[in-house]
Amino acid sequence: MDTLEWLNLTRHGESTGNLAYRAVQGTDAEELGIRERDADIPLTDAGREQAVLLGRWLAGLPEDQRPTVAVVSPYLRTLDTARIALAQAPYQIPCEVDERLRDREQGVLEGLTPRGIGLRYPEEALRMRRLGKFYYRAPGGESWADLALRLRGFYRDLGQDQPGGRPLIVTHDAIVVMTRYLVEQLSEHEILEIEKEPVANCSITRWRDEGGRLSRRSYNACDHLVPVDANRP
Template sequence: MAGVRNLESLILTRHGESTGNLAHQAARDAPGDRIEEVDLCDRDADVPLSERGRLQAVALGRRLAALPPSERPTAVVSSPYVRSLDTARIALAELQDPPDLLVDERLRDREMGVLYRLTPHGVRVRYPEEAERSRRLGKFYYRPPGGESWADMLLRLRSAYLDIDLDHPGGRVLVVVHDAVVVLTRYIVEGLSERELMEIERTPIGNCSFTRWVRRDGVLRPAEYNDTAHLSEPAGAPAPTAAP
């Protein structure tokens, strides 16, 4: 990873299942214009974990606790969003001597701007010009009004990882984030092309999945990717995917 030369390993996990995930699933099953849910927060940052998501976070913590001492995280950094912070706190409670939990707002989920809580159908109905612009530009470069493209996210993620690397030389850092951040981190670490990224993105990132890069021969190399084997109830999550 360019600019990240000091970490011994980097572990990423997506937050546990959230009430927002459930609302998105319900919207896919019964298409409408908006993702409607009584408990879905007005701010994306405030969306909490579901009960299943909390159980997934416990399972993640037990996987971390089962690692050899030489592989356990020495630092933990989380997105400031509630679903990520709670995942981190629940998981760390399973460790005997957990490291401090740090928060970095640059690790937040993608900002969707005016399209927040709209279904794909809703975007086509309410903002047909944006739907066409998104189709033409593609996910990597399309920026919704008031929101971010994936390229925009990469700018802040590169900055965040540079600081994480400088702050934790020789460290093993766990980062608790969102599905897009996991995919884009792979783009950064492995130097992927846009085409390769879009192919990888076709497989959803499982809630509380385990992705890790380990330094070998002076370079962070993939060890696990999107592994959900530690979850006792992985229904709806993708099968573990071996790192290339």
């Protein structure tokens, strides 16, 4: 990873899943009400607009900062975000898909609210509290530590394939957060404090090579999203 010149990450645009999550906050709902499987959740109209603005940001980058490749999660909302954004750039960016950039898998807890988990899987709710968010793995799902494991392999391969490159990663909030954990060599406590701030849709997080190490230049930046509501989670 430290062989890269720039590392750029963005979260997908607003999705119907994001709307469903906000709709049940503060209610007694046990389920999010999402009908699609996670991989098939689409963008909203606002999400597509955010992707256009992301593309305009790409178009305005100096030539020596332009991404040399885009690597994208295989989920619909990330694929469409990348497609829309890259279409705005006046230069060609090769696009690759890598399943290691997919969102964190929730296993049997997928689609449930915290209330739903407590009522339907009380033993899992207890285990989650005992183990903590970083190491808890739901049956059939992944822990945050599991994300770190698959991302270590992804970034190792990316550095080998793109030495001196400037990749743009189009992915999910958990991947953005765990990339900070890896690049900046943070502790469990530090990354869980950072994770309390939601990663905004189509926000920009960037690192640049400085003396052989990646140094963070921005995190969760939303200045390029001013024409839309940049405060949406």
